[in-house]
Amino acid sequence: MKRISILGSTGSIGTQTLDVISHYPEQFIVDGLAGGHNLKLLSEQVGKFRPRKVSVATKDLADELKTLVPAGTEIYYGDEGLLQVAAGTDADFVVTALVGSQGLRPTLAAIEAGKQIGLANKETLVSAGHLVTAAAQRRGVKLLPIDSEHSAIFQCLNGESMKDVRKITLTASGGSFRDRTREQLKDVTVEQALQHPNWSMGAKITIDSATMMNKGLEVIEAHWLFEMPYDRIDVLIHPESIIHSFVEYEDCSIIAQLGNPDMRVPIQYALTYPKRMKTPTQPLKLAEVGKLHFREMDYERYPCLQMAFDSGRAGGTATTVFNAANEVAVDRFLKGEISFLQIEDVIANVLNKHQIVMNPDLEEITAADAWAREAARS
Numbered sequence: 385m386k387r388i389s390i391l392g393s394t395g396s397i398g399t400q401t402l403d404v405i406s407h408y409p410e411q412f413i414v415d416g417l418a419g420g421h422n423l424k425l426l427s428e429q430v431g432k433f434r435p436r437k438v439s440v441a442t443k444d445l446a447d448e449l450k451t452l453v454p455a456g457t458e459i460y461y462g463d464e465g466l467l468q469v470a471a472g473t474d475a476d477f478v479v480t481a482l483v484g485s486q487g488l489r490p491t492l493a494a495i496e497a498g499k500q501i502g503l504a505n506k507e508t509l510v511s512a513g514h515l516v517t518a519a520a521q522r523r524g525v526k527l528l529p530i531d532s533e534h535s536a537i538f539q540c541l542n543g544e545s546m547k548d549v550r551k552i553t554l555t556a557s558g559g560s561f562r563d564r565t566r567e568q569l570k571d572v573t574v575e576q577a578l579q580h581p582n583w584s585m586g587a588k589i590t591i592d593s594a595t596m597m598n599k600g601l602e603v604i605e606a607h608w609l610f611e612m613p614y615d616r617i618d619v620l621i622h623p624e625s626i627i628h629s630f631v632e633y634e635d636c637s638i639i640a641q642l643g644n645p646d647m648r649v650p651i652q653y654a655l656t657y658p659k660r661m662k663t664p665t666q667p668l669k670l671a672e673v674g675k676l677h678f679r680e681m682d683y684e685r686y687p688c689l690q691m692a693f694d695s696g697r698a699g700g701t702a703t704t705v706f707n708a709a710n711e712v713a714v715d716r717f718l719k720g721e722i723s724f725l726q727i728e729d730v731i732a733n734v735l736n737k738h739q740i741v742m743n744p745d746l747e748e749i750t751a752a753d754a755w756a757r758e759a760a761r762s
Contacts, residue, residue, distance in 0.1 A: 386655070389416035389435075389473050389499075391466060391490055392481035394425045396586045397504040397530065397647065401479050402429060404652045407664055412655070416469035418482075418490075421445065427452040437473050439465025466490040471497035477655065479530070480505040483588050484711050485704075485753055488512055492746075495519045502654040504530035506605040507711075511704045512749050513608035527609060528654040533602050534609055535650035536628035536641035541610070544639075550632045552612055554602055555622040556681070559594035562623060566685060572724045574717065591714045595727055600692025604703050607696055614696050619689065621679040626668065644668050687728050691735065700742040701752035702735065708753045709734035712760035734759045 388405065392398045398419070405412045414433035419426035420441050430438055430453040438453065439460040440446050446461040453459070460468045470478055470490035478494040479502040480487050487505035492512075494501060496519060503509070509516055520527050529535050533554045541549070560579050561569055577594045578587060592598035603617050628650075630640035643649050646665040653660070683690040688710070695706040713730035716722045722730065734756050741748050 385413055386411060386477055387413045387415045387473070387475040388477050388479065388655070389418075389437075389469050389475035389494075390414070390479045390481060391418045391470060391487065392420070392479075392483065392505070393417040393429055394419040394422040395481055395483060396589075397481035397651065398479070399425075400647050401481065401502075401651050401655070402433065403664070404648050404655060405433070408661070411661075415475040416473040418466050418469040423449060423452070430454070430457060435473075437468055439469045463489065467493050470494040471499070475499060477502060479651075479654075480508065481530070483507075483586060485511045485707060488516075488749075489746075492516060492519055495523055495525045498523055498525065500526050501528065502530050502651070503527050503534075503609075504651075506531060506601045507707050509605045509608045510601050510707045511753065512744075512746065513604065513703070514743070515746060515749070517608050526657075528657055529605075529609060530647075530650050530654050531602060531605070532625075532645070532647060532650045533629040534606060535653055537606065537610060537631060539641045539653070540629070540631040540639040544631075544633070546611070548633050548635075549612075549616075550634050550636075551616040551618055552606060552610065552629065552631050553618040553620050554599060554606060554629050555620055555625070555627055556596065556599045557593065557625045558621045558623055558679075559596065559598075560590070561594050562621065566725070569725055570723065574720065577717075577724060587718060588711070588714055591717065591727075592710070594724075595688045596686035597688040597692070597710050597714075597727075597731075599686075600689045601707065603689070603692050604696045614693055619681045621681060623677050623679075624673065626673060626676055642668060642670075688731065691728070691731060695735065698740055700740040701744050701749065702738065702740050704744070704749050704752045705734060705738045705756040706731065708756035709760040712757050716761075730760050 390398050414435045416437040417435045418439040437458045443461050446459045471493040478499045480491045481504040485507045487508045491508045578590050625645040627640045632638045652663050695702040709731045713727040
């Protein structure tokens with residue numbers, strides 16, 4: 385029996401994780417849930433899975449939640465609540481599915497507590513990859529990827545030697561606007577940007593997919609997860625999202641991981657690794673798919689992806705600032721304060737103003753993150 389805590393239980397990854405767990409009640413116990421602001425859904429999750437510790441965003445929400453959940457449930461809130469759910473339970477495995485850099489501190493706390501990590505919060509490695517991977521190595525903790533692309537790479541590397549890898553390729557759907565020119569993007573709406581053709585995801589990650597920012601964050605995450613230099617990481621547009629990513633070896637062999645676009649598959653693989661179990665998803669039938677299509681990446685069309693590579697190669701706090709500026713820019717777009725194309729302008733302007741700190745500690749990362757957010761707001 386594996387004990388699970390979930391950071392971000394009411395989001396897309398969190399709800400799908402609980403769906404996987406519900407199919408195997410004899411395999412998993414939910415020990416902690418952190419659910420942010422969605423009190424109705426969180427209270428339903430607590431009633432069904434009976435975790436010992438639960439966290440919400442604010443004290444007012446915590447007080448209200450106490451009236452909605454079984455007696456004896458320990459209720460927390462804010463940053464302290466995230467730390468309690470991450471590191472203060474008996475969980476063996478922590479799914480980090482928070483959106484944005486707020487996942488960094490609780491993920492580090494979970495690692496220091498010796499919990500195995502199911503990593504869906506890519507911003508944690510983008511903001512502080514050197515700290516997170518060093519802590520995991522020191523504590524003997526596995527970072528098991530939940531993003532479909534990194535799960536695919538992880539599976540393609542199983543049983544192989546890293547010295548035989550020529551490069552890894554992350555596939556990208558192209559997002560909501562993959563068939564539009566930049567000229568056609570000038571007046572797109574929030575509603576249009578949120579219509580992803582393949583995946584059901586939260587608002588922030590869907591916008592990131594449309595700008596290709598999400599793929600940029602994944603490039604930086606892949607660099608840290610697989611210790612792969614940036615010049616050996618490639619990105620290819622694959623509209624069907626059937627090949628989730630692939631690895632090319634020195635003998636020119638390519639090993640790819642395929643499947644229908646259903647996040648429950650990589651979630652379950654992380655939860656059950658190294659075992660494989662039946663999933664509630666539908667099997668892939670390639671004859672019905674018929675054809676798979678691929679396009680070379682156009683870095684002028686998607687400047688956010690180019691900025692990701694540039695920030696990753698620059699190192700230090702560049703990736704922290706890159707991520708923080710994007711989080712603010714996307715929030716401003718969703719609120720109607722800036723246009724879609726201005727998202728990348730905000731990020732570029734903030735990066736141009738930033739003085740990079742190399743090998744930053746947690747305080748320097750926190751300071752760079754705060755500076756970037758203020759710069760992006762102005």
